[in-house]
Amino acid sequence: MRNLTEDNLTAAVLATLSNTQDARLKTVMASFIKHLHAFIRDVEPTEDEWLIGVQFLTDIGHLCDENRQEFILLSDTLGVTALKDAINNRSTERVTEATLLGPFYREGAPEVPLMHNIAEGLPGEPIIVYGKVTASDGRPIPHAKVDIWHATGDGLYDVQIADFNGAMGLRGIIRTDDAGEYRFRSIKPASYPIPSDGPVGGLLRKLGRHPYRPAHIHFIVSAEGYQPIVTEIFVKGDEYLESDAVFGVKDSLVVEFVRVDSAEEASRYGFQPPFYKAEFNFILDTAS
């Protein structure tokens, strides 16, 4: 393994995997080396370009902490996350489509009762979101876990709002009732730019891409005996549905938030009119 040239370098690097015991790691690294070398051969980076790449990855790493994952943002904005999700959610059964988890999920959201207002005390347009969780054969799934999180009408998650000071907000876990139904109150989310003050935001600007995501609410729905689903519902009519910066929109996940002006109906939910109603039913696949 001397005198390596453009012709034999890739083979020499692959040959170093001959002692790798972990078969899956060997497969992944062999593929990674092949595709990475193919990229280098394709673009023939100069010294300066290679260093720009090293510095770009370093800057991304430096920005990652417990509240921010800039590498996931890079994966999201390059469509890698959406591709990984598509690969991991092939299904022959008719179930709810999956989409991105995103970088703002936090474990341990509070368990709250049906109809809880997860935006209690926050300004915004009131909403009620409701529906059923069923199996693909239509049977309701009682006691399914519906983990919900979303941004404010200003497009900010709790971790991005200084007033929260690390506390959770706009998050909650609801259990479906005996009929498999869930319902909760909150405020209407808005479209928002993904964090764009870091290296990924800088890249998007240089590429002439906007950083916006259409308004959405995140869900992880799970129940014993079923495959959990990570998905989002999108607000119909949002101007960014056709150009989501992270490639996550699916027609089946776009939901009309119906405006209600009736004071009487609003008062039933403790709202002032107008408010918005959105219905979405989740269909889970049985665990394999």
Place this chain on the structure above:
Amino acid sequence: MRNLTEDNLTAAVLATLSNTQDARLKTVMASFIKHLHAFIRDVEPTEDEWLIGVQFLTDIGHLCDENRQEFILLSDTLGVTALKDAINNRSTERVTEATLLGPFYREGAPEVPLMHNIAEGLPGEPIIVYGKVTASDGRPIPHAKVDIWHATGDGLYDVQIADFNGAMGLRGIIRTDDAGEYRFRSIKPASYPIPSDGPVGGLLRKLGRHPYRPAHIHFIVSAEGYQPIVTEIFVKGDEYLESDAVFGVKDSLVVEFVRVDSAEEASRYGFQPPFYKAEFNFILDTAS
């Protein structure tokens, strides 16, 4: 751009480059997206594997600081650096071969006179290294800049030795004399493991690869009107010449360090015998 699937996702991501003004950036990113997606399609990572990848890159970023560049180490150990170097040093003229810069280069090494001992005061086997810097037609190049750095007999660079406390050691810049000759004294370097306490070291262990580089001395040789060369000379007989962890060894760069036992010859250089002599001539290409 909705309802993206495995079939149309890559095309959709590439389409977002339609507004990119910088033509080179557009070319590089289009290639990067294509090869990255091909890798994902090839290995079909699970959610957990994708997260392991995200965490691996994050850990690498967190380890990078002014004294350590773990992304360059990753590039080196995957042969990307050697490939980039090969691409950037194609030459039809007969010139000295290039090899890796490595992560230990520091700008601003002290300018020292011919025959200076750049390891003054450090324990080790004394060496003298000497030779000529010429153009490819054989003409000597006076006043060429020879920037030298290497590790101790324990395989440590100055930045890795606490006693140096940030000061430079085992480094120096020498100017060739009127005959294009350089010469300096130092101590014999040894083979050493690349920094292996980080994510890249962990990866090498999982892959069953050793982290060693054969003993070498780094050089950047430059002169007005010529293309600078980044290279290394290797100590003939080193046990890792055939398995350099960063794929940098070339036969033309392997040099015999000839043992000299003569007390008289040693005294000429201020050495105690034995000492070692190594001759290497650099040939530079004219600037294009």
